[in-house]
Amino acid sequence: MEMMVLPAIHAQFQVIWPGFTLDVDLDLPGRGVTALFGHSGSGKTTLLRCLAGLERNSNGFLHFKGEIWQDSERGVFLPTYQRPIGYVFQEASLFPHLSVRKNLDYGRKRVNSGHKVSLDHAVELLGIGHLLGRMPDRLSGGERQRVAIARALATSPELLLMDEPLAALDLKRKNEILPYLERLHDELEIPVCYVSHSPDEVARLADQVVLLAEGRVIVTGGLRETLARLDLPTAFTEDAGVVIEAVVADHDEAYHLTRLDFPGGSVVVARRPETIGRRLRFRVHARDVSLTLTRAEGTSISNLLPATVMEVADADTPAHVLVRLDAGGTPIIARITRRSLDHLGVTPGKPMWAQIKAVALLG
Amino acid sequence: MFGEFHPALGNADWAAVWLTFRLASVVTVILMFVGTPIAWWLARTRSKWKGVVGAVVALPLVLPPTVLGFYLLVAMGPYGPVGQFTQWLGIGLLPFTFPGLVVASVFYSLPFVVQPVQNAFEAIGPRPLEVAATLRASPWDTFFTVVLPLAKPGFITAAILGFAHTVGEFGVVLMIGGNIPEKTRVVSVAIYDHVEALEYTEAHILAGGMLLFSFLVLLGLYSRKAATSWK
Known part of the structure; x- marks a missing residue:
């Protein structure tokens, strides 16, 4: 407790x-x-x-x-x-x-x-x-x-x-x-x-x-x-992003990958030395997150999370906006262009997919 | 008794050497105690009086020794404030005594002690004091365990300069001390006497000794500085 x-x-x-x-x-x-x-x-x-x-x-x-x-x-x-x-x-x-x-x-x-x-x-x-x-x-x-x-x-x-x-x-x-x-x-x-x-x-x-x-x-x-x-x-928004605390869940020795689980999903990263069960923090920069309406197929990006749009706000340039999403309890921020915002019709409450291009592991 | 080794120097001259050494030693010890708090205050204060106090301490650097000697003589004389005070204490008048010479020399050599110590304190900066405070050291504790060890080179320089400068004084001694053998007749005054009496051999020996002493002191001082700056 x-x-x-x-x-x-x-x-x-x-x-x-x-x-x-x-x-x-x-x-x-x-x-x-x-x-x-x-x-x-x-x-x-x-x-x-x-x-x-x-x-x-x-x-x-x-x-x-x-x-x-x-x-x-x-x-x-x-x-x-x-x-x-x-x-x-x-x-x-x-x-x-x-x-x-x-x-x-x-x-x-x-x-x-x-x-x-x-x-x-x-x-x-x-x-x-x-x-x-x-x-x-x-x-x-x-x-x-x-x-x-x-x-x-x-x-x-x-x-x-x-x-x-x-x-x-x-x-x-x-x-x-x-x-x-x-x-x-x-x-x-x-x-x-x-x-x-x-x-x-x-x-x-x-x-x-x-x-x-x-x-x-x-x-x-x-x-x-x-x-x-x-x-x-x-x-601070030019460097906007979230920190996620995850647990090492699995190692894929054939592809040299490690799966990290956290509430709301998981991400796959390059093989980590930590043993299964260890806690790890990683950072997801808003600029490394893009949004799609449906689960993207035929993409090289393997980290896809279903998430719900919570909030939209101005970013550091007039061309961009910051979108806060909720991925099963874990907040994610995406930095997308204002044009994409309008094309995709991103509004609070809308279910979307977040594509995570890169994660920065901390430690 | 020393005459056997140096036939050219009489007992009176050896007495002058011994008196000079005693005077410089006593003055140096007093200066370390008097100069350190002044140096600390000058290094740390933000008071508007800092400039005034600093200038007063530095005055002997530029004043003719006779000016300093004259004012000290007046102040310590029978009608001066210091003289009245010493008479009230029952110790009589200071001019033309060894203690009077000590007091005058302390004033005269003060800047030579205060300035190196002040520089050393300033070079330490506030950070080590703050570090010591975060490690539970009280201000006094910090002074003795951090400031003094870090300022040690400055103290050594100050002691050497204070001693050497007191050995080298002439004008103030003549004004305050006069020329009383074994009481106030120091080496510099003895040299003056010998020259006046055309005793050039004795004058040469004493003057040469002073030259050698001063050179060795400064040599020690500057080679030590070079050595520490390389560290």
Whole structure:
């Protein structure tokens, strides 16, 4: 049975700088990964810093699991070092004068409460056991960031804040760290706020999404529902798409294919290494979905799903529209031309077939 | 007693060398304690007074030592505020004493300590302090476990410059300390005396010693910088 997750964090902040204002009011759940998502300059890092208490000139209110960390009206401000948080900065921020082991110990030995996350566990989770004796300048960028994450975890934080931990890394290093972040997602029972401007990272790691633009919260909600919404600002619709969580159902060894099942259908993808029964997330971009009135025959596209039109909305260009469909409980978004919309007579309630040209597997 | 090794230098000269060393050591230690908080404040503050304080600290770099010495002499004299205060404390007047020389030298060498330490603090930037705070370190804890170790090269530079600059002072010493053997007669003043008395051999030995000392100090300083910048 799934429990309702009550909001454990209530945050309300105003930060006013010349040319930029952050003004947010939001509730975050007590567990799972919340992506603070938006373009650069949208205020996502500032919001994260407010949660950590690193923005002293923020005005507002912050309530964390029954404790008040900030209440500007009553002059309450819990300094950062008294908040049970872990913070991972965008660039590697290890203390250069301390070895990896001493970096890990720095925060851990200053925490006196019972260690929920043991050092060994953090070291094992991030795969850095072989690096303990090294100095930070002898580590690669990816290794440094893994140590920084382990260092934050080793303090047994009750709230983990991560500011684009992968942004400063190249694709190879990103792919080196992402599996560790996914393990964190699966194993940690604390809320995580993860700042990102990469839709793929968000799709891979997040449970909830807070979409920010120009210092304001535009949309907040579950990952799948939020990405399936059509009313997001134009900037996001050029990359519109949905995330589907599926289970590895079958392998076809002759053709080197794998079938992934999800509520409402299945897709066939190139052979995956995962064993049957494993969960996998994949992303379907709206531009990779086309619509037909009947089940297409004689096509090379093998992923066809029956779906019902739910909603039609403007896309990023006047020539296109976004169509949201329901495939047996799974939302799908298609980006088609306005001419096709009229030719096919696409209206809400109409049953159609969605042809999926490509899926992007996440992890 | 040192005269046996260097027949050309009398006991008075060795006393001057020893006094110079003592003065520079005491001044350097005091400067590290006085200069560090000033440097920290200058590196971190956004106050409008930053420029004023920075300029006051830097004044000895450009003022003739006699100007600084003159004002200090007046302030520490019997009718000056510092003089009144020291008399009230019962320790008498500072001019023409070793403590007076120490006080004057602290002012005189202050920028040579504050500026390298301030540069080191500024180079650290706010990020390591924020990282330490997220790892539960209080501001004092952060200062001792993160800031001091990271600023160590700046402190070493500051101590070397503060020491060497105090050894090399002349004008302020003459104004405040005069020329009292074993109390205020430092090497630079002793050289002046020898030259006045046409004792060129002694002057050569002391001046050559100062030249060698200063060169070695700066050599050490600059080769250390080259070595660390390669790291």
